Amino acid sequence: MLYIVGLGPGSAELMSPMAQNALENVDVIVGYTTYIKLVKEYIKDKEVVNTGMKREIDRCKKAIELAENGQDVAVISSGDSGIYGMAGLIMEILASQNSNLKIKVVPGITASIGGAALLGAPLMNDFCHISLSDLMTPWEIIDKRLNAAAQGDFVICLYNPKSKGRPNHLKKALDIISTYKGEETIVGIAKDIGRKKEKVIVTTIKDLDDSIVDMTTTVIVGNKFTKVYNGMMYTPRGYNL
């Protein structure tokens, strides 16, 4: 059996018992080096297949091969394994190989949900997730989705907001969003969620200093009704109090 396991945002406190059980019981754990460090207590005498970033196709193919040979294998992702994670890639490979391998996706708490809990309650009304990485999605599609999401006044969770290779994507995205929502729209930043360096900031599009934003950061842009209280942000649901 091949388990595709979401570890949650980073701390053991947010990893589900289902994920813990899978990691305890498999023969092999497969993952990107950074994530293998998060599960070191489960490794003990297990086989570990770890490779660096951008080697995920190799890792997934190896995991499938081992599972097809009868071993129980866990492929790990941070957050949820089905949200920009490894579950989809595994399924793409299985389909391309016409394989009947049985898989089990073990869900996890994705960065937006972990970040939202630290920021307050920004996701109380309809929301979107958009990845600003154009490695695999052309910028024209990302641009179109940013326009659609802002026009619909969704709360918008931005994944992969900025990296060395794309230092201006967050700024470009916020420029598009503020055309519809205005520059006073509340923005929350959650960085290194569930880790020692964890940090959150609540600000506005206008006042955002994006120098702290990198690939370990989730950015949540409120809707037109999102408010700040006691340093936290929340989006009203529409109750009559």
Place this chain on the structure above:
Amino acid sequence: MLYIVGLGPGSAELMSPMAQNALENVDVIVGYTTYIKLVKEYIKDKEVVNTGMKREIDRCKKAIELAENGQDVAVISSGDSGIYGMAGLIMEILASQNSNLKIKVVPGITASIGGAALLGAPLMNDFCHISLSDLMTPWEIIDKRLNAAAQGDFVICLYNPKSKGRPNHLKKALDIISTYKGEETIVGIAKDIGRKKEKVIVTTIKDLDDSIVDMTTTVIVGNKFTKVYNGMMYTPRGYNL
């Protein structure tokens, strides 16, 4: 301290250790009767405040009052407490009362993530959450968001898809979505996730029989590239295999 705790989709296996610890350590647990049943092993000699559906404002006010009087209180929601859950309502009430009460939001696995794991990997590309309940959001806004989300070809997670009071909302929503995406678009249905009666169906907009859909169901509509393999649905991320 007031904890606002997300229980996950329903099974203990998907409730985080952070949620379990909060439930073990508080003096009072507050929640809708159905959710109190999910945490009965934590109750023992604790005080329980439970009321029926649509009494959530009363419950949250009571929880705030108890916490302000020095007790440790947990308000529980299924799924994630910040996604159409109790966290936002608590913050709205605190703001209206100008209260400085300290709160801690404990995140959980929301229905779309739990459902996606059972369905395969539908959320591998940009996606939206839209609630079809017009109890607190006017249908005009829901309609606008359905149009925006479909136009941007987001994967769309529909919460509260249908109830006795609004039997036609899912049909109306799918009619709007199929205008942009086409009737052959893949749809996944996840019902009673993490419970004994758990059921998933993978179909298309055209072939969907919505008679099994009710308030315990999450509907996930794919994007134009979402595919079916081995009875599961997945949305390609864009890898070159």
